[in-house]
Structure formats: C-alpha cells, structure tokens
Amino acid sequence: MLMAPLCSCADTSLFVFHQKFDINYLLLYVDDIIITGNNSSLLARFTRTLNSEFATKDLGSLSYFLGLKATPTSDGLFISQLKYARDILTRAQLLDSKPVHTPMVVSQHLSTDGSLFSDPTLYRSLVGALQYLTITRPEIAHAVNSVSQFLHAPTDDHFLAVKRILRYVKGTIHYGLHFRPSTSPGALVAYSDADWAGCLDTRHSTSGYSIYLGNNLVSWSAKKQPTVSRSSCEFEYRALASTAAELIWLTHLLHDLKVSMPQQSTLLCDNKSAIF
Incomplete structure (x- = not known):
C-alpha cells in the first residue's frame, strides 16, 4: 500500500495494466493507493517508477484503507470497520449499551409525525457515519436508508431508531465481509x-x-x-x-x-x- 499526493479528485479510480499473461491493478483514492497483481517483479518496477516521479511512502502489506481494516485469513481476506464502529458508538455514548438482535423493529415504518429531536446536528452526524459503515455491513443498509430520509427534521422516534441500529452494531461489532478466492x-x-x-x-x-x-x-x-x-x-x-x-x-x-x-x-x- 502506498500514500502519495497524486490526485486532488474525490473519486476512486481503478487502473489495469497488463503484460502478456500478467494482470496488475492500481486503486487510487485521492492520495491513497493500493497496488496488487500476479507479477511481483512488475509491481516492484511500477512502484519504483512511482517513487521516481512522486513523493510516495510505502506502507507495506495492506492493513487499513480509508477506514477499512483488511485482515488476511487462511482462506481469503476479511474486511471490517471495527475501529470506525467503536468511534461511532463512543460519539453516541453507547459503547456500554445493551445490544439488540436486529437493527430495526420488524414492520416498523417511520414517518414525519412526532416531536422534533432536540439535537438534529447529532442525528445527522450519526446517520452519516452509519452510511459509511454500510460499506462492510450490508445487513444494516435498509435500516440506515430509513433513518436517512428524515435528516431535515428528525423526531425523537427517528433518534430512537438510530440508537437501535447502534445497539445492534454494538452486539455485532466484529462483523464484516469475508472474500474467498476460487479457481x-x-x-x-x-x-x-x-x-x-x-x-x-x-x-x-x-x-x-x-x-x-x-x-x-x-x-x-x-x-x-x-x-x-x-x-x-x-x-x-x-x-x-x-x-x-x-x-x-x-x-x-x-x-x-x-x-x-x-x-x-x-x-x-x-x-x-x-x-x-
């Protein structure tokens, strides 16, 4: 993994470069770079070329990328956001809360009715953080989508729904995505x-x-x-x-x-x- 001041855009870019039967990939997000492929000599040569053109820092094997933790396993790669999830719970003062088994009450439908929540800024901050957490937590995507529809005027019921999602995250904080290779x-x-x-x-x-x-x-x-x-x-x-x-x-x-x-x-x- 490399870090370099290569690009000022906010989009993620993926580059593919190949030589005969060798395929290599470069994933670039602003100034964070992941380089991978099946030809170590080609990757080393490409890294040296980058170093000769830009001020880069080689961080070694992939471990963290944009808040995502990559952990090699015996049969693949596990991607999680453990630290990020803990930070959200700490911000919401729910790190010691009692976990629940589901992120949302079954058949619950939120509406605009109800008394307005006293701190809408906190609500928007927590919902925004949960949106980023869905990168590795697809099972909360529907619940987060529901509470995201009331950012303009959240009510007390909406905040209770956000707290339930966070309590679910507390009980499943080690969850993530496991990717396994195949022939x-x-x-x-x-x-x-x-x-x-x-x-x-x-x-x-x-x-x-x-x-x-x-x-x-x-x-x-x-x-x-x-x-x-x-x-x-x-x-x-x-x-x-x-x-x-x-x-x-x-x-x-x-x-x-x-x-x-x-x-x-x-x-x-x-x-x-x-x-x-």
Missing part, C-alpha cells in the same frame, strides 16, 4: 426485492438487492423508489430494473478487469407477475 469466479447472482408503499408519508416503495460473485457478496443497495407504484407487479418490476442495471455495470467492470464469466448472470425475484 473459477462463477456467475453473478442477484437477489431483488421491494416493499410496497413502505413510506407512510409519500407511499413510495423501497427497493433492495444483493449481488454475489460466486460465494462473495460484491454489491448491495436499499433505496426508496422515486415514484409511486400502483400495483405489486409495478414496484417489484422497478426493483428488477434497478438490479438489472447494476448487473450490467458489474459485467462490464469484470470484463475490464479481465475476469472471464463462464455463465450468464442470474436475476432472482419472488413476484410472479414481475417475472412474467
């Missing part, structure tokens, strides 16, 4: 679902999907749909369309990364009308 990447398999008119104020539905490459979860989302659907078929079909767009994007990304896909992608849904 064949397998197919992309996507699971799509949605709720109908889940927002009590606008009657908009919320779409969600999770996409796996082999056994590894590589993409997920929970997002309110922009329009009102008038049937269960319509809102499920909108969710399918959003998931299909992400599948196509991932397919092109894997192609650019020289990853061959032996099978067609699969998109799964539980609504017979939308499937038809």
